[in-house]
Amino acid sequence: MSAVDLARSTIRALLLAGVRDFVLSPGSRNTPLSLELAEAESRGLLRLHVRIDERTAAFLALGLGKGSGLPTAVVSTSGTAAANFHPAVIEASLSLTPMAVVTANRPLFMLGTGANQTIKQVGLYGDAARLAVHVDDQRPETWDATLHSGILAMTTSPAGPGPVQIDLGLTPPLVPDDLDFITPIQDGEEADPLPVAAAAAEIALPERALVVVAECGELLARSAIRSAVAAGYPVHVEAGSALASAGPACLRAGAFLLRSGLVDERRPDHLLIVGRPTLSRPIPALASRPDVAVTVVSDDPSLINPLQTGSPALRASSLTIAGTVDREYAEAWRAADVAAARQIDAETAATFDAGAATAVVAASAPDLLVVASSNPIRDLDERSTRSAQWVVVNRGAAGIDGLVSTSVGAALAAQAADPESSATALLGDLAFLHDTTGLVIGPAEPRPDLTIVVLNNDGGAIFASLEQGAPDYAEHFERVFGTPHGTSIEKLCAATSTTYQRCTTREELRSALGERPAGIRVLEVPISREDERQRRQAFTARVVGAVKATIS
CATH class of the missing domain: 3.40.50.1220 (TPP-binding domain)
Incomplete structure (x- = not known):
């Protein structure tokens, strides 16, 4: 048996478990997986997404999983490539999102020998992975049981659904010498069981x-x-x-x-x-x-x-x-809620700030809304009406990394189920810049119709409302918390051939959101951070004051 045979067995086992979206980052050691995945897609067995950046790839898989409710898979070569999956693995773990993290590896006996691109990959993600298994291409008698245990843990772990690591020890030759690709799943073959839900x-x-x-x-x-x-x-x-x-x-x-x-x-x-x-x-x-x-x-x-x-x-x-x-x-x-809502609406109508822009985005009622951690989700919490809306957030670890890719993945999954569904992402400028490689998508790759609204206040506005935003710390605030970057969002979009539009007023933003994009587009909304702390505190004081008037 060979590395190619193990790649075929692994992909087939994942297909049998219900995985249909595979995200691949290019490399050498994962060559057999790459060729088998491309061939399997050409035969209609799966949908393949290729990304050059492993961190972006993992967050894309996360978004696909959150958008579809199904397990996904992300595949890398050996070495630091696998380490770049870690942030998304943590979020998948904390958000109970099943994901197979397939890491190509050299045989374990090569560790510590000075062999190129060898690190201790097995268990790389610690307790963020429900289970980590290593499958050796020289021991085919262990493949079925080991793959089964790893894949099963995605959905049946006592810790709840989440990511697993499937580490493959692959020895050359890494390319097939035949055209005997993956055997299609036959009628009657059953996938691994889903977890049993807790009682009502x-x-x-x-x-x-x-x-x-x-x-x-x-x-x-x-x-x-x-x-x-x-x-x-x-x-x-x-x-x-x-x-x-x-x-x-x-x-x-x-x-x-x-x-x-x-x-x-x-x-x-x-x-x-x-x-x-x-x-x-x-x-x-x-x-x-x-x-x-x-x-x-x-x-x-x-x-x-x-x-x-x-x-x-x-x-x-x-x-x-x-x-x-x-x-x-x-x-x-x-009664207090009615009074507070009336004040919120008056404040929102009076000024076009980050909260008002968020209210416009929420009111546009996309079928899917992906929202960044930090201020965007808090502004949504404060400004939006409580009408049913499908919102995807990465609040497991509350990070702002990988959000462009998460949004792309969630939109792809939603539009695979319903091609007419609309998708919008609401991000701050730092969250957007954190994952600009999420816009680096090859011409042959699937793309959703997705609008990414970037509220650009040139830095980290949320810190102004936290303890470190107090006047006592003003001397160093801008450099170590505000972190102004001066980056041109328009030029970044041009570099990746992403459609771009600048919206400086409520009316421009509302009008742009009323149009469905063809592919991915970015709407930049410039917002000032000047007096951010005072403005938010004053807003809260006026709304809380309206509540007080109902109980005094």
């Missing part, structure tokens, strides 16, 4: 309870929101994946109500948290109060001590919420 749960809440729904699976979010709203409890849905299940009966301004005196004047006796909140500091602050009981429900088995409450999360895939709400309490939250 039911919770009875007291009269004065608050429900927060954050990052979790669609079924859990939808069932929790639906039953909590039906019972009359105030429901705050964090911007993120849970927005797909939100509706007008949910709190519009929950991010501000939690910062206001409402939590004292109309204090909830019980806080029910569904999923993993990542955006709002007031949520863990409320959970830490001794006079508030806390229950956390999650479909993520790795959530051991959420919000440091000292209690494990209740594991469930769906949730029914029962109870009789205190009508006066619920009405106070509703």
Whole structure:
């Protein structure tokens, strides 16, 4: 048996497990995989995406997985190429996204001999990978069992779905001497089983309870929101994946109500948290109060001590919420929410800042919206209405790297299912610059119809609203936190033949978003960072003031 035979067996095992999108970065040691994947695509067995940058490739696979709900695969050569997958592997792990990370390697006996391009690849991703297996092309009797165990761990690990590493020890010759490519999957052949969902749960809440729904699976979010709203409890849905299940009966301004005196004047006796909140500091602050009981429900088995409450999360895939709400309490939250929303809309209409631009993007209602961590997701949390919207975020590790590629992958997956669906990504300038190689796409590669909105304030605006943005640290703030770069987004787009348009007003942005792109385009929205801290603090103060007026 040979390296080519092992490549064929690996790809076929992944196809059998339901993988249809493979992302490949070029190299020498992964030659047999590259040739087999290209041939398999030509025969209609899979869809291949080639990227020259391994970090971009891994985030593309991540986006494809998030957009399709299916496991994906990313393939690299040996050495530091495999190390560049690590950031996306971490995000896949924390966001419970199944992904096969296939790393070509030299035989393990060559480690430490001075052989070129050899590093300790097996287990390179630590506990971010559900399992790491090494398959030796000289031991064909081990292939089936080892590949099966590695692939199965993508969906059945006790830690939940996530990435696995399949490391292949390949010895020359690396090219086939025949045309006996992958055997197509036959009728009756079965894929590895998907994980068994946790049982449904039911919770009875007291009269004065608050429900927060954050990052979790669609079924859990939808069932929790639906039953909590039906019972009359105030429901705050964090911007993120849970927005797909939100509706007008949910709190519009929950991010501000939690910062206001409402939590004292109309204090909830019980806080029910569904999923993993990542955006709002007031949520863990409320959970830490001794006079508030806390229950956390999650479909993520790795959530051991959420919000440091000292209690494990209740594991469930769906949730029914029962109870009789205190009508006066619920009405106070509703009245405060209406007043806050009215103030938010007035502020948004008065000034075209980052928050207002975000509101325009949200109101354009794309079928898929990919949002960067940092300020864009927080502005969406504060400015958008709570209408059902499919939002993809990389909030597992809350990084800003790889977001162009994640967006491309999610859009490709969405439009494979529905070619007419629209896709928009909302990124800050630093997130965009972090993954400009995501725009380096070969002419033969699949491309989605995707609009990337770049809110360009020439630096890291989020730091202005954090502790380091205080006047005490102003002397060094711009260099080490603001990090102005002066980069021309237009010229970057020209260098990659990406369609570009500059939108300086609300009307220009709204008009551009009303047009469907042919391929990938970038809409740059210039935004000032001047007085960023003061503007955001003043905005929050006015919205919280509107809340205070309803309870004083």
